[in-house]
Amino acid sequence: MAMKGGGVFLRKFNYLKLMELSLPVSVYYMIAGIHEYKGKQELYVENYPDILEKMIDVAKIQSTRSSNAIEGIYTNDSRLRELMKKKAEPKNRNEEEIAGYRHVLDIVHENYEYIEFNKNDILTLHNQLYSYSHINHKGKFKTMDNTIVEVDASGNKKVRFQPVGSFETEKYVDEMLKEYNIAVKANIPPLILIPVVIHDFLCIHPFDDGNGRMSRILTLLLLYKFDYFVGKYISMEMLIEESKDSYYEELQNSSEKWHVGENDELPFIKYMLGIIMKAYKECDNRFKLIGEKNLTSPERVFSVIQKSLEPLSKKDIMILCPDISQRTVERALKELQDSEKIKRVGAGRSTKYVKI
Numbered sequence: 001m002a003m004k005g006g007g008v009f010l011r012k013f014n015y016l017k018l019m020e021l022s023l024p025v026s027v028y029y030m031i032a033g034i035h036e037y038k039g040k041q042e043l044y045v046e047n048y049p050d051i052l053e054k055m056i057d058v059a060k061i062q063s064t065r066s067s068n069a070i071e072g073i074y075t076n077d078s079r080l081r082e083l084m085k086k087k088a089e090p091k092n093r094n095e096e097e098i099a100g101y102r103h104v105l106d107i108v109h110e111n112y113e114y115i116e117f118n119k120n121d122i123l124t125l126h127n128q129l130y131s132y133s134h135i136n137h138k139g140k141f142k143t144m145d146n147t148i149v150e151v152d153a154s155g156n157k158k159v160r161f162q163p164v165g166s167f168e169t170e171k172y173v174d175e176m177l178k179e180y181n182i183a184v185k186a187n188i189p190p191l192i193l194i195p196v197v198i199h200d201f202l203c204i205h206p207f208d209d210g211n212g213r214m215s216r217i218l219t220l221l222l223l224y225k226f227d228y229f230v231g232k233y234i235s236m237e238m239l240i241e242e243s244k245d246s247y248y249e250e251l252q253n254s255s256e257k258w259h260v261g262e263n264d265e266l267p268f269i270k271y272m273l274g275i276i277m278k279a280y281k282e283c284d285n286r287f288k289l290i291g292e293k294n295l296t297s298p299e300r301v302f303s304v305i306q307k308s309l310e311p312l313s314k315k316d317i318m319i320l321c322p323d324i325s326q327r328t329v330e331r332a333l334k335e336l337q338d339s340e341k342i343k344r345v346g347a348g349r350s351t352k353y354v355k356i
Contacts, residue, residue: 010164010168010171010172010175011258011259011260011261012261013175013176013178013179013180013200014179015179015180015182015183015188015193015196015197016182016183016186016188018183018188018189018192018193018196018265019186019188021192021265021266023192023266024266026270027266027269027270027273030270030273030274030277031189031191031273033277033280034191034228034273034276034277034280037230037277037280037281037283037284038227038228038230038280040284040287041229041230041233041280041283041284041287044287044290044291045229047291048287048290048291050323051290051322051323052232052233054322054323055232055233055234055286055322056109056232056233058235058319058322059231059232059233059234059235060084060102060105060106060109060235061080061081061084062235062237062238063101063105063216063231063235063236063237063238064080064084064098064101064102064105064237065080065098065238066235066237066238066240066241067101067212067213067216067217067237067240067241068094068097068098068101068213069241070212070237070240070241070244070247071212071213073094073097073098074094075094075095075098079091079095080098083095083098083099083102084102090132093133095132096130096132096133097129097130097132097133097213099131099132100128100129100130100131100132100133101129101213101217103128103129103131103132104125104128104129104217105217105220107125107128108125108217108220108221108224109232112220112221112224112225115221117177117180117218117221117222117225118177119170119173119174119177122173122214122218123139123140123141124139125214125217125218125221126138126139126140126207126210126214127139129210129213129214129217130210135209137207137208137209140207141166141169141170141173141206141207142166142169142205142206142207142208143166143208144166144208145163145165145166146163146166146205146208147159147161147162147163148160148161148162148163148205150248160248160252160255161203161252161255161258163203163204163205164203164204164205164206169204169206172204172206173204173206176197176200176201176204180193180197190222190223190225190226190228191228191273191276192269194219194222194223194226194272195265195268195269195271195272195273196265196268196269197222198215198218198219198222198272199251199254199255199265199268201214201215201218202215202251203255203258216236216237216240219231219236219272220236223276228276230276230279230280230283231279233283233286234279234280234282234283234286235279236275236276236279239275239278239279239282240275243271243275246271247271249267250267250268250270250271251268253267253268254266254267254268254269285307285320286320286322289303289304289320289321290321290322290323297324297328297329297331297332298331298332298335298336300321300324300332301317301321301324301329301332301333301336302332302336302341302342302355304317304320304321305317305336305342305353305354305355306355310354311345311346311352311353311354312352312353312354313350313351313352313353314326314329314330314333314351314353316352317329317333317353333353336353337353340356341355341356342354342355342356343356
């Protein structure tokens with residue numbers, strides 16, 4: 001590390017070097033695939049504006065649930081829906097944090113054009129993340145050093161990563177943001193730049209609390225800034241939660257030797273490109289289903305069940321067919337069962353449907 005003013009100074013941030021990064025062919029394929037889906041999505045957005053609102057609402061609920069669940073913050077589904085619709089006040093710390101995430105998600109969805117990736121706006125978003133919480137550290141960088149700890153099934157703790165000390169945090173953030181702006185002006189491809197910047201943000205770990213959730217909010221913001229809007233319609237936080245082990249593993253793999261600037265950015269780049277690609281693919285599938293307007297409701301529901309590799313609940317089907325009402329889905333399921341095209345598995349809340 002370089003020395004400055006008699007003390008240890010920060011590692012160098014240099015995003016221009018990403019131009020020299022040796023990328024495997026699979027990464028080029030993923031980037032090309034993402035751009036192909038992006039073009040198709042823009043056409044769908046023009047053709048089905050009425051359906052988009054329902055998809056956005058579903059994605060917001062899933063994102064709020066999943067981004068908090070990654071951090072071990074939960075509430076039940078009915079409370080989650082009430083908090084999302086602002087029909088209830090938070091009852092406890094978990095619900096305060098869930099309501100705060102929904103609030104920040106709304107801000108980013110509606111105002112991303114006016115929000116800058118700068119220190120002031122990052123602190124403001126952190127403050128808004130805790131808008132329902134009575135804590136002192138909201139909207140402020142950490143005042144104490146923090147450690148990223150892994151807890152195994154037996155409750156044993158192991159240090160995964162030692163982030164930047166609180167005393168140096170602001171200098172690191174300033175340097176990271178300065179280099180990010182240089183990279184944007186130099187046209188570093190955003191799909192390579194964004195994962196690396198978010199990874200650096202997590203290694204700095206600038207807040208006493210909320211670093212993981214802020215990283216996911218900032219990922220959405222930066223993607224929106226570069227016209228990648230898939231996170232509006234498909235919850236990327238949910239896809240991260242579903243692959244949580246890989247998420248932590250690739251974060252770790254890209255963190256080794258981070259403090260001396262010799263870390264390998266590629267594992268986390270590949271992981272995040274995989275998430276973005278999966279979100280676009282899922283979005284494309286849903287739009288295709290919506291496009292099958294000439295099919296009857298039972299045919300649409302059957303098409304969804306037929307294409308799924310696993311049994312689907314009524315809730316799953318409603319997410320995949322956001323333009324069909326609950327009552328119509330229920331009628332379609334009954335009709336498909338009567339005609340012996342599908343069968344019911346499980347009972348009560350765990351009822352699912354599968355093709356025969």
